[in-house]
Amino acid sequence: MANVAIVASPEKSIAMRGDVKSLHRAIFIAIAAILIVAPFVLYPVFLMKVLCFALFALAFNLLLGYGGLLSFGHAAFFGMAGYAAAHAAKVWGLTPELSILFGMLVGAGLGLAVGALAIRRQGIYFSMITLALAQMVFFFCLQASFTGGEDGIQGVPRGNLFGLVSLADDRVMYMFVSVVFLAALALIYRIIHSPFGQALKAIRDNEPRAISLGFRAAQYKLATFVLSASLAGLAGGMKALVFQLASLTDVHWSMSGEVVLMTLVGGMGTVFGPIVGALVMVAMQNYLAQFGAWVTIIQGVVFVVCVLVFREGIVGLIAKVIRRPL
Amino acid sequence: MFTIFDIPVQALFGQLLLGLINGSFYAILSLGLAIIFGLLNIINFSHGAQYMMGAFVAWMLLHYAGIGYWWALLLAPLIVGISGVILERVLLSRLYKLDHLYGLLLTFGVALIVQGLFRNEFGVSGLPYAIPPELTGGQRLPFMFLPNYRAWVVVASLAVCLATWLAIEKTKLGAYLRAATENPALVQAFGVNVPLLLTLTYGFGVALAAFAGVLAAPVLSVNPNMGADIIIVVFAVVVIGGMGSILGAIVTGFSLGLVEGLTKVLYPEASSTVIFVIMALVLLVKPAGLFGRTA
Numbered sequence: 077m078a079n080v081a082i083v084a085s086p087e088k089s090i091a092m093r094g095d096v097k098s099l100h101r102a103i104f105i106a107i108a109a110i111l112i113v114a115p116f117v118l119y120p121v122f123l124m125k126v127l128c129f130a131l132f133a134l135a136f137n138l139l140l141g142y143g144g145l146l147s148f149g150h151a152a153f154f155g156m157a158g159y160a161a162a163h164a165a166k167v168w169g170l171t172p173e174l175s176i177l178f179g180m181l182v183g184a185g186l187g188l189a190v191g192a193l194a195i196r197r198q199g200i201y202f203s204m205i206t207l208a209l210a211q212m213v214f215f216f217c218l219q220a221s222f223t224g225g226e227d228g229i230q231g232v233p234r235g236n237l238f239g240l241v242s243l244a245d246d247r248v249m250y251m252f253v254s255v256v257f258l259a260a261l262a263l264i265y266r267i268i269h270s271p272f273g274q275a276l277k278a279i280r281d282n283e284p285r286a287i288s289l290g291f292r293a294a295q296y297k298l299a300t301f302v303l304s305a306s307l308a309g310l311a312g313g314m315k316a317l318v319f320q321l322a323s324l325t326d327v328h329w330s331m332s333g334e335v336v337l338m339t340l341v342g343g344m345g346t347v348f349g350p351i352v353g354a355l356v357m358v359a360m361q362n363y364l365a366q367f368g369a370w371v372t373i374i375q376g377v378v379f380v381v382c383v384l385v386f387r388e389g390i391v392g393l394i395a396k397v398i399r400r401p402l
Numbered sequence: 403m404f405t406i407f408d409i410p411v412q413a414l415f416g417q418l419l420l421g422l423i424n425g426s427f428y429a430i431l432s433l434g435l436a437i438i439f440g441l442l443n444i445i446n447f448s449h450g451a452q453y454m455m456g457a458f459v460a461w462m463l464l465h466y467a468g469i470g471y472w473w474a475l476l477l478a479p480l481i482v483g484i485s486g487v488i489l490e491r492v493l494l495s496r497l498y499k500l501d502h503l504y505g506l507l508l509t510f511g512v513a514l515i516v517q518g519l520f521r522n523e524f525g526v527s528g529l530p531y532a533i534p535p536e537l538t539g540g541q542r543l544p545f546m547f548l549p550n551y552r553a554w555v556v557v558a559s560l561a562v563c564l565a566t567w568l569a570i571e572k573t574k575l576g577a578y579l580r581a582a583t584e585n586p587a588l589v590q591a592f593g594v595n596v597p598l599l600l601t602l603t604y605g606f607g608v609a610l611a612a613f614a615g616v617l618a619a620p621v622l623s624v625n626p627n628m629g630a631d632i633i634i635v636v637f638a639v640v641v642i643g644g645m646g647s648i649l650g651a652i653v654t655g656f657s658l659g660l661v662e663g664l665t666k667v668l669y670p671e672a673s674s675t676v677i678f679v680i681m682a683l684v685l686l687v688k689p690a691g692l693f694g695r696t697a
Binding site for chain 2: 368
């Protein structure tokens with residue numbers, strides 16, 4: 077069975093201990109503190125990019141790390157939600173929060189359709205099906221008129237939050253993105269540690285047994301898939317407003333590969349790993365942008381190295397050293 | 403000139419032939435994927451990159467060594483196959499005890515590296531590869547013009563697919579392979595060198611992909627992205643056919659190529675997505691795939 081999260085599962089089967097809870101609370105506070113200090117040190121646009129991708133990777137990890145399902149088509153939800161949010165903001169003139177919400181809904185709807193098909197097969201087939209359906213979405217975006225084809229949707233207005241606060245300033249936008257990110261992180265944390273999350277992990281580790289205990293595995297998987305797709309949609313919609321652009325890059329299969337890599341580098345099946353993975357990968361892309369096509373090659377090398385010798389990922393390794401689930 | 407569905411017969415058959423050619427590539431590639439998956443339990447994501455390597459090795463043989471098409475048809479699969487053997491020995495063999503997903507991730511990384519390297523070296527515009535002189539020109543049939551090279555691609559692919567099928571079903575080595583697919587531990591206990599069998603199988607699957615690449619070189623332009631484009635379609639083909647049956651993979655590959663060609667005539671907008679739509683329908687009706695065994 078798809079027992080992906082080798083690292084954290086033994087500890088997680090033990091009930092959450094008090095010290096682990098307070099450790100996680102401390103990490104939350106630390107993340108909030110970093111988010112407050114960071115814009116004084118780094119460019120807000122860079123930080124927003126990291127946050128959008130971190131949220132995307134968190135959403136992806138919910139499915140892979142806790143559901144044991146490797147989707148190779150998450151770019152479809154991310155990119156399609158970007159198009160939807162950009163269209164809503166630019167053509168319909170909706171306020172940013174409604175545009176992003178609309179993007180999230182589109183992600184959820186698409187997730188429901190793709191998920192319902194993909195969970196009919198398991199393991200490796202699941203990955204191939206999600207990849208193929210995402211490629212279908214890519215071709216749709218390439219041909220549909222509202223996406224602007226190769227040009228994408230450009231010059232998307234950031235608008236006024238709730239019709240009141242202008243998000244045109246990068247620093248204001250950054251605050252908005254940070255708040256959404258923290259809220260989404262808290263939500264994901266809640267999902268993972270809820271009874272629903274426990275049942276999900278049980279299905280991941282031993283599906284026949286979970287079914288024999290009366291859990292409807294297919295429904296749990298589908299619900300997780302839709303949750304993951306919606307959160308990926310939230311990230312995609314937000315990214316479209318941050319960069320004021322929705323383009324084919326975000327629906328392309330290589331984007332699906334990137335989010336897998338972020339999660340792998342940070343640590344699959346850890347709560348906080350995807351954030352670290354996204355930070356590392358986005359920083360690497362920015363730093364290596366001057367080398368052009370070498371970025372792909374380096375990403376490939378990172379993939380190979382991670383799979384061969386570093387399967388725990390950064391946060392997974394830290395969790396192993398301090399012997400606490402992270 | 404008479405028409406079917408208001409479409410000139412010439413155009414219809416022309417597109418069907420193109421579809422059949424694409425189908426040949428789907429068939430060879432999904433056959434290789436199925437053989438590798440059957441024994442190694444790994445979905446070879448770098449299959450597309452290895453198909454692209456086949457085309458490039460043929461191009462390099464011609465331009466750097468002056469070796470023509472016919473030798474390339476033999477040498478390119480051999481060279482790429484050896485690279486596959488090295489890949490299996492050095493990297494893949496370390497993953498057999500882990501979850502299947504890691505094999506997919508590793509070969510995805512390898513595909514990124516290979517595509518990136520070729521893109522750096524040759525750009526993305528594509529290189530021309532001439533049709534060998536023996537196969538230029540064509541036949542004037544009553545209903546269409548049949549270029550010789552395209553007919554050759556279909557015939558050669560069919561021959562290779564059938565030969566592979568016969569080798570697996572009728573030879574002793576094929577029997578070992580089928581037995582090891584069922585139960586590797588037991589086959590090893592009988593004294594068969596299973597690790598060697600795994601290596602050779604991977605090399606052979608990769609060589610098949612490279613063979614398709616050489617066949618494709620004169621039809622499509624030799625392009626670093628050619629593999630990435632086709633591999634996702636081939637995954638869909640594999641999902642539709644199911645990987646349980648060798649003959650199933652071949653039949654599914656050719657027929658889906660035909661369907662794609664037909665769609666290009668009837669409703670061109672859907673031609674790039676029709677295979678994915680069929681995949682979705684098959685999943686609804688028969689989740690295990692048309693020729694698949696239920697897991």
